[in-house]
Amino acid sequence: MAEQDIALMSHLMRRAGFGASRDEIEAKAAQGYDSVVQELLNPETQEAVDEDLLYRYNPSYYEAAAIENNVQQWVWRMINSPRQLQEKVALFWHMIFCAGHSKIDSGQEMGLMVDIFRQDGMGKFDNLLLALSTNPGMMYYLDNTESHKTAINENYGRELLELFSLGVGMDEGFNYSEDDVKACARAFTGWNIAPPYPPFPHGRSPWEFRFDPADHDTEEKTFLGETGNWNGNDIIEIACKQPATARFLARHLYNYFVADEPQIPAWRLTPPRDQAAIEAMEKAYWESDHSIKAMLEVLFTSDFFKDEAIRYAKVKNPTEMVVSLLRMTGEFKGYKPGLFDYSQEPKYMGMDLMNPPTVEGWHTGREWIDSGTLVERINFASDILGNTELEGVQSLVNRLMGLGDKLTPEQFVDGCLDLTGPVVLFPDTMGQLISHASQEGELSHGTDAEKSDFTRRSGEMFQMIAATAEFQFE
């Protein structure tokens, strides 16, 4: 199989999913790029995660109230779901439509919100926004429960425009006015939550959206130049037909799936990194009646996505770092104790899943890395990749041995890099790894002692790769 096919499939699976084991990458490369893209885009054609087994071994996951159980369950799905893009898209929306457990204080609601992203995340954007706007957790998080026709709270209306659809501005102009924010908030009055059961003594009930017509502002409103007796549904429809929304979505998709863009607040004044790519996705948005899937199809089949220049040009977010390592090494297939610790790792690296710092979400790209989080990332990666008892790591070692009876240090390093990525290193880093490998000379695996030594050195080399600056990128 051509090396470039493996490299391209590995790139696709890192971006459209959470990476894969080498065996899986090779199988998918053999299947063909376009076919795999179609599978990713159509998760219903892929086997679903076996939910009743999930609940069989983790009975507390069903209607789980504890936030930790909801986070664990999500991380488990990211690791094990054959529908990789579905989970990756759920994380994408979680990083945009930010609501957090610190305020919501219901793990179940956070889980249900993520489920919306999972189920509706690749559909028509209008439908997703409507699901979001009727999601009780979000309504509470952004104070729409405190917005009444007699006294509006602008928070949800403002964030819907600023962070969830149009964005503040583009091409140096502004996308909406303060009057639009007020009109938006007025249209969403009466969108509220029915009283749920409390946690004691038998656990919360799921929150339910409830529209109260008596609390809804039925007066005429002017929103983005259109005047009428708008309800929230109308606001969403109007917002979704704005050019700014197509732009905003295209830039977000590019930022998440292709290459790091500047932080979002800079987008009004900073043009896209790849204007043609953004325009291609905008075109797909209009031609498909606002389909996210159509935008993603353009993205994954485009030359700008396949371009070698953008491979390893994007900093892995902490969830990608953790889950991709677990997938690569086969460490958490099936069910066993230990998921809680793994599910907390992204938090230690600065990404507390289901609990973003603010509604603006996490700062991404190089801002994931600081001296503290870098140590966490390297320690975790080297612990996992250096554990030669793990099934996936053993498989990598066996593959290395399959390269020949004797390996020069250069062949050995090349092999390790190929199997853990393929990872492309700067010449200086490469030189350091080869220098280290050369200290013990050539590698053989003819005898048990040599096999043992080969395995040990492989684990060490995987750890060194995990500690490189280059490994922080995907």
Next chain:
Amino acid sequence: MSTHLFGLTSRTFKHSHAVGRAEFAGTGFRNPTDMAISPDGTVYICNRSYENRPDGVHVTVMTLDEEYITEFGSYGEADGEFMWPTSVALDSKGYLYLADEWLNRITKFTSDGEFVSKWGTAGSGDGELSGPAGLAIDSDDNIFIVDAGNSRVQKFSLDGKYISQFGSKGSDDGQFNMPWGISLDGEGHVYIADWRNDRIQKFTADGQWEASIGSTGSGVGQLNRPNGVSVDADGDIYVADWMNNRVQVFAPDGRYITEFHGEAVLSKWGRDKLASNPDMIRQRSLAFANNPGYEQKLCHPCAVKIDSEGKIIIIDHTRNRLQIYIKEDEPALV
């Protein structure tokens, strides 16, 4: 005026009361999976809890009148500890046996919760275990273990000596797919909750297949991942129909009789908990108005047992409580 009685009408059932509340220790349960009831009415609740709350993993000892007695066991691998408890059973001398489906072992405790012994070897050979789920002890003090991962039922002496086995993986008569619960009737028949095959299978004491009840679905007599089964003195069969959030009752010949969806009113411990939380009382009363009945219903019932008085006791897993029904020959006024 005439009455119109359809179906099996020779017994009626009524809800008695609910027991317990959600707690990680003390007077409540956390994701209970099974229970055992001694002839004197002492109840042993097997709490599974979850990984980041290992303090919830233990056995609660109490009565059905909500008299808290003690708790024992904790999360871990040492003697007397357990990780993924699935089931408990009492022998004729009052010793309690607990199955751990992760550690593949059976632990024996005194009725006071003192560790006595442990046994079990992971594997698929005779007498080896893979994910032990249900436990049942017969009148001769042999212990049946539902060896879920090996798709079979194994019979041992109480000190772990292998005696016999039956079953294999599949969906034909006598085969299993991830079986879980087990019950013995007065004649020694063995009933297995064949979890992934959505059915109950009945065997003779030596493992000869006799009958199956149920098929996949949510309709009358259908099952969705049944994980608990019990048989009362009349031979009626009670099935914890997990994913359908109900317990179904079948006559000895397999005919559907009725089903329980839960009718819980506040337990004593539940009331105590609310009494010190006025905001919870306020929220609960508003919730009642909005969604009456929600809290009363069974949510993922995980096991059903019959006590020495014939009471039907359901482990209402997700609601962290027991719901208790009574069977009456005379028409029960509900």
